[in-house]
Amino acid sequence: MLDADFFRRWMTAAAVSVEHEAERLTALDSPIGDADHGSNLRRGFTAVVAALEKEAPDTPGAVLVLAGRQLISTVGGASGPLYGTLLRRTGKALGDAAEVSEAEFTAALRTGVDAVMTLGGAAPGDKTMIDALVPAVEALGESFEVARAAAEEGALATTPLQARKGRASYLGERSIGHQDPGATSAALLIAALAATADAPDTTGTAETHGTTGTMGTTGTTGDADV
Amino acid sequence: MKMLINVAETVVADALRGMAAAHPELTVDVENRVIVRRDAPVAGKVGLVSGGGSGHEPLHGGFVGPGMLSAACPGEVFTSPVPDQMVRAAAAVDSGAGVLFIVKNYTGDVLNFDMAAELAADEGIRIAKMLVNDDVAVTDSLYTAGRRGTGATLFVEKIAGAAAEEGQTLEQVEALARQVNENSRSFGVALSACTTPAKGSPTFDLPAGELELGVGIHGEPGRERRAMMTSGEIADFAVNAILEDLHPRNPVLLLVNGMGATPLLELYGFNAEVQRVLAERGVAVARTLVGNYVTSLDMAGASVTLCQIDEELLRLYDAPVRTPGLRWGM
Numbered sequence: 001m002l003d004a005d006f007f008r009r010w011m012t013a014a015a016v017s018v019e020h021e022a023e024r025l026t027a028l029d030s031p032i033g034d035a036d037h038g039s040n041l042r043r044g045f046t047a048v049v050a051a052l053e054k055e056a057p058d059t060p061g062a063v064l065v066l067a068g069r070q071l072i073s074t075v076g077g078a079s080g081p082l083y084g085t086l087l088r089r090t091g092k093a094l095g096d097a098a099e100v101s102e103a104e105f106t107a108a109l110r111t112g113v114d115a116v117m118t119l120g121g122a123a124p125g126d127k128t129m130i131d132a133l134v135p136a137v138e139a140l141g142e143s144f145e146v147a148r149a150a151a152e153e154g155a156l157a158t159t160p161l162q163a164r165k166g167r168a169s170y171l172g173e174r175s176i177g178h179q180d181p182g183a184t185s186a187a188l189l190i191a192a193l194a195a196t197a198d199a200p201d202t203t204g205t206a207e208t209h210g211t212t213g214t215m216g217t218t219g220t221t222g223d224a225d226v
Numbered sequence: 227m228k229m230l231i232n233v234a235e236t237v238v239a240d241a242l243r244g245m246a247a248a249h250p251e252l253t254v255d256v257e258n259r260v261i262v263r264r265d266a267p268v269a270g271k272v273g274l275v276s277g278g279g280s281g282h283e284p285l286h287g288g289f290v291g292p293g294m295l296s297a298a299c300p301g302e303v304f305t306s307p308v309p310d311q312m313v314r315a316a317a318a319v320d321s322g323a324g325v326l327f328i329v330k331n332y333t334g335d336v337l338n339f340d341m342a343a344e345l346a347a348d349e350g351i352r353i354a355k356m357l358v359n360d361d362v363a364v365t366d367s368l369y370t371a372g373r374r375g376t377g378a379t380l381f382v383e384k385i386a387g388a389a390a391e392e393g394q395t396l397e398q399v400e401a402l403a404r405q406v407n408e409n410s411r412s413f414g415v416a417l418s419a420c421t422t423p424a425k426g427s428p429t430f431d432l433p434a435g436e437l438e439l440g441v442g443i444h445g446e447p448g449r450e451r452r453a454m455m456t457s458g459e460i461a462d463f464a465v466n467a468i469l470e471d472l473h474p475r476n477p478v479l480l481l482v483n484g485m486g487a488t489p490l491l492e493l494y495g496f497n498a499e500v501q502r503v504l505a506e507r508g509v510a511v512a513r514t515l516v517g518n519y520v521t522s523l524d525m526a527g528a529s530v531t532l533c534q535i536d537e538e539l540l541r542l543y544d545a546p547v548r549t550p551g552l553r554w555g556m
Contacts, residue, residue, distance in 0.1 A: 026425065034304045034444045035425045043302075072341065076279075076305040077334035081341055119337060166333045169370040170363075170446055 001099040006196060007063040008052050013192035015045035021188055028181040032168040037079060037181040044075035044083070060100050064091025078166055079182060082116050082129065083189075089115035106140040113137050120165060127163040127175065129182035131155065136190045148187075148194035155183040227421050234423040238280045238300060245287060249550050252290055253318075259311050261287040262297040266319040272390040272399045273297065273319030275312060276328040276383060278335050279304040281422070281523045282443055284551025285379060292556065293547030294387035296325075303422050303523070304444045306334030312342035316351050324352035324396035328382055328403060330375025331359035332444075354400040358382055360410045360531065362471045363440030363449050374442045377481050377520050377531030378410030381543070384552065388545035402542070406533060411472040413464040414529035416441040416448065416485065420522045439463060443485075443522045443529075457492070461499035464530045469507055474534040477512035479543060480504070481531040486521035488528055493517065496528055504532075512540055519551065 018025075022038030029037035048070045057063045068088030071080055090112030094100050100108070113133045122128040136151035158180035166182070168175045231237050239256055246254035253262045267273065276286045277299030286298035296319035301307035316325045325346070329339045336357065343353045358375030359366070366373045386403040394402070416438040419428035429446075432438055437455060440448030455463070482497040484490075497516045504511055512535060520529070535543065546555030 030425065030429060034446060035422055035429050036302070036305055039424050040302065040305055073308050073310050076301045076308050076338065078306070078337055080306075080308060080334070081337035120333070164369045166371055167442075167444070167446055170374065170442060170449075172365075172370075172449065 001101055002060060002105055003099045004058050004060055004063050007060045009199070010193050010196040011045070011048050011052060011063065011067050013196050014189050015049045017188045017192045018042050018045045018185070021185075025181050025185055025188075028179055028184055032163065032171055032175050032178045033181060034167060036077070037185065040075050040077055040079060041083075041185055044071045044080060047071075047074040059094070059096050059098055060105075061091045061094035061096055064088065064094065067091070078120070079129075079185070082120055082182075083185075085119050086112045086116050086133070088112075103141075106137065109140065110137050122165045125161060126165045127158045127161040127168065127180045127183070128165050129180075129186035131158050131161075131180065132183040132186035132190065136186075144194040144197040148191050151187040151190035155179065155187040158183045227426050229421075229423060231423055234426070237423045238302060241280065241283075242287075242300070245550070251548075252287075252550075254287075255314075258314055259300055259307065260297060260315045260318065261290050261300070262315065262318045263291050263295075265292075266296050267321035268296075269321050270323055270393055271296075271321055272323045272394065272396045273316065273321070273325040274328060274383065274387055274390055274399070275299070275315045275319060275325055276330075276379070277301065277307045277312060277315070278330050278332070279306060279444065281420075282521050284518075284549075285520045286383070288551030289380070289383050289387075289549050291547070291549035293391050293545060294383050294549050294552065295328075296390075301334075303424065306332065306338045309338050309342035309345055312339060313345045313349065316342070316346045316353065317349065320351045324354065326386065326390075326396060326400055326403065327353060327355045328379065328386065329355060329357050330379055331357050331372050332374060333371050335375075352396060354396050356382070356400055356403045356407065358407050360407060360412045361442065362411050362413055362467050363442075376414060376443050377412040377483050377529050378407055378533060380481060380483075380515075380519050380552070381410055381479055381531070381533045382406045384547060385539055385542045387547065388542040391545065402539075406539065409472070409474075409534040409539075410531060411468040412481075412529055412531040413467045414441045414443070414448070414485070414527065415439055415460055415464060416522075416525055416527040417454075418487065418524075418526040420486065420525035422523065437527070440467070441485075441522075441525075441527065443520055457496045458499045458502070460528075461496060461503050461530075465500055465503040465507070465532075468530065468532055469509070472532060472534065474509055474532065476534050476536055477510040477540075478504075479531075479533040479535055479540075480511045480514045481519065481529075481533075482514070482516045483520050483529045483531065484518040485525040485527040485529065486518060487524045487526040490517065493528060500530055513543060 025038035072084030
């Protein structure tokens with residue numbers, strides 16, 4: 001079962017990962033966007049971690065709703081509402097249970113991804129974050145690790161696509177040959193999830209203080225009981 | 227790249243502090259990033275709120291004041307503002323007559339204003355939204371994010387602002403704003419890429435001898451790259467691109483807009499060429515505006531916007547306006 005602490009650690013891991021990868025995300029955003037994806041997400045996830053420390057929500061749903069609201073309030077651009085909606089709607093779908101099963105979380109995340117598709121009007125193949133999120137949620141039934149790999153593969157597979165949504169769509173054929181920054185950051189979010197599932201929960205809420213303790217991305221700790 | 231800044235992180239806040247110092251007739255909330263005309267809310271008047279990424283100055287904060295916007299929300303550089311800013315702005319300017327959100331068609335602006343409209347409605351504010359999408363360089367189809375909102379934003383804000391000022395209803399102001407947008411088209415050209423403070427290097431690589439045709443206002447590349455052309459050749463290309471899509475029977479408003487790093491000497495020369503092409507094509511120009519109004523940081527280049535008008539639109543365009551970036555008649 002997954003509790004509020006698990007989701008807090010996921011958000012913290014995502015924040016650390018975004019911090020590490022901000023320059024790469026911005027570099028990916030430079031040729032087909034406007035070179036700010038990394039800095040915008042960094043601002044958002046920094047606010048998420050601060051808010052989770054301050055308000056300390058005690059259910060999985062409340063953690064994700066709070067995180068989503070922070071992203072909407074701080075990121076701006078398209079990624080703010082889209083990532084904010086992903087987390088908020090996933091959190092709302094989890095309700096107020098103190099713990100949720102992996103299956104319940106998978107179903108909730110699917111609700112969140114559907115909400116993102118509705119909001120942004122994007123479908124798989126449009127060269128957006130959806131190209132990482134949809135395969136990830138499909139694979140989540142198997143394991144977090146398979147979902148991580150599916151998201152990563154989905155992000156890489158955006159390179160030959162022509163963008164149909166967002167600012168990159170203005171480039172038409174010239175968007176081909178560039179990996180989508182949104183799909184890349186979505187894969188980071190799923191990788192942080194897998195790393196959190198993989199890391200032993202030894203520190204409780206202390207993990208919310210921005211340490212890198214949950215950032216191991218290799219499966220060296222064996223299967224955590226999630 | 228040298229810039230007159232402290233650090234990239236505070237560029238927007240620093241600019242707002244300076245704007246507040248220069249324009250005591252505006253209320254500038256630096257912390258929450260909302261610029262409001264000092265006398266808001268004006269009783270019985272529809273509120274006009276716009277906003278978008280910073281870096282396009284004077285758009286939008288420079289267009290706040292009597293006769294134009296009631297409030298503006300500046301986002302981070304080239305990044306849409308967040309719904310909190312827009313809700314705050316709407317609450318500050320709503321007198322009960324409702325608020326019109328003027329939104330440029332960029333995915334981030336659209337999504338954030340959509341969310342803000344819902345939140346403001348929850349607070350009991352009557353909200354209408356209209357989308358500016360005048361850029362003919364983008365194919366408007368299911369397979370793009372649709373035409374971008376660029377230079378026509380100025381005409382929409384000016385004309386809708388005049389209508390609101392004289393007490394027209396939210397429905398009337400919204401209808402006028404839509405009418406202006408539907409009759410407006412723009413096309414932009416870049417001679418150099420711009421440099422965002424956060425990145426510190428040009429957002430795209432444009433060799434010295436080339437220009438980019440059909441650029442947007444965020445330094446996003448255009449639809450075509452060619453060897454450098456003369457001012458006259460660029461005017462032919464830009465005006466023809468617009469007239470392929472807009473066939474004005476009435477006179478037009480003309481905006482010859484600088485992208486930020488092109489001097490007025492060049493812009494006036496370009497305007498002469500644009501006027502020549504319009505005359506050759508039999509398009510009468512009722513009013514002309516030349517200058518840096520919808521900029522893209524330090525990008526060199528220009529955009530052309532035409533807006534077909536009737537007598538009523540011209541009357542509203544000519545109505546008095548007093549803002550930092552546009553001022554006449556008062």
